Amino acid sequence: MAHMTLTAPPAGGVRTPWEHLPVHVRGAVANVLGAPVIDAATQRGGFSPGVAARIRLADGRRAFVKAVSAEANPDSPDMHRTEARNAAALPETIAAPRLLGTYDDGTWVALVYEDIVGHQPHVPWREDEFHRVLDAVNDLAHALSPSPVEAPTVAQRHAEAFRGWEQLIAAGDTHSVDPWARRRLPELAELAAPWADFAAGDTLAHGDLRADNMLLTDDDRVVFVDWPHASLAAPWFDLLVMLPCVRAQGGPDPDEVFTSHPLGRDADPRGVTSVLAALAGFFVQQARRPAPPGLPTVRAFQYAQGVAALEWLRKRLRKSRRKQR
Known part of the structure; x- marks a missing residue:
């Protein structure tokens, strides 16, 4: 597998140790599980x-706990609540951890999951693990088509976020934008404008597939974790969103992967390019913003994804122009 340089920093939020959780929250988790x-x-x-911790109980059982308050990040409690709703609604046959219970006192939100014994894919990506994940992404899309749960459409979830190029034009400040993109801002905005129509579908998309949202188990499963961004979309939407991140973490050429993958090879090429343009605009615009509380590396991570998405977009546009000649 041909690799590019790893450009994305490690994904990392500021973790709170389990011991620093308020006593009443730790007690609530124990109550959910029925053991200290x-x-x-x-x-x-x-x-x-x-908090993101694997815990062991007095009776020998294990579980995984996520807990956050608005003090760590003002948006995170609502994201945990959305994730809890999504996780609770997923059928047990889906490759996702089972939600065992929740705690929500209006300030602290804690999610208690079954503990999945596994490891995240190695970064830079290894060929065997990458192909394993590609197969699992295909299986996931088929298992979630049509969606077995209610969720917002991809247009509803990303209506504002995927207007990155328009937002850059309106702001008038493009000093840090890639020169190729800066010269083509109106063209990119026009290219991205119909993305929602092309991305529409009845598949439940995870919406944030990255190496740190996957666990590879010893019995050859791939388990997809962290579901706050789920939406109804085209079956190939998850694959497209994942590949710039894979590329930024040392993976292969995204266009070669997408066009040869069962989910991508039959997708409307014009639609794929439009959604990719919108995704690239999202990453480029987000990377320029100040880092949110508790997430010091997220902007550098988004910048690396933006570079990879733009590289992929340029390649697709070059191929399209050659075909038109």
Whole structure:
């Protein structure tokens, strides 16, 4: 597998140790599980701030806990609430951890999941693990088509976020934008404008597939975690959103992967380019914003994804122009 340089920093939110959780929250988790917690190990990786810990109970069982308050990040409690609703609604046959229970006192939100024994894909990506994930993404899309749960459409979820090029034009400040993109802002905005029509569908998309949102198990499963961004979309939407991140983490050429993958090869090429343009605009615009509380590396991560998405977009536009000649 041909690799590019790894450009994305490690995904990392500011973790709160289990021991620093308020006593009443730790007690509530124990009540959800019906046994005292005797040991906890903070887990690294991923962009959610707050607590992310594997815990061991007095009766020998294990679980995984995510907990956050608005103090860590003002948006995170609502994201945890959305994730809880999505996780609770997913059928047990889906490759996702089972939600065992929740706690929400209006300030602290805690989610308690079954503990999945596995590891995140290695970064830079390894060929065997990458192909395993590609197969699992295909299986996930088929298992979630049509969506077995209610969710917002992809247009509803990303209506504002995917207007990145328009927002850059309106702001008039493009000093840090890639020169190729800066010269083509109106063209890119026009290209991205109909993205929602092309991305529409009845598949439940995870919406944020990255190496740190996957666990590879010893029995060859791929388990997809963290579901706050789920939406109804085209079956190929998850694959498209994932590939710039894969590229930024040392993976292969995204266009070659997408066009040869079962989910991507039959997709409308014009639609794929439009959605990719919107995604690239999102990453470029987001990377220029100040880092949100508790997420110090997220902007550099989005910048690397934006570079990879623009590289992919340029390649698709060059191929399209050659075909038109």
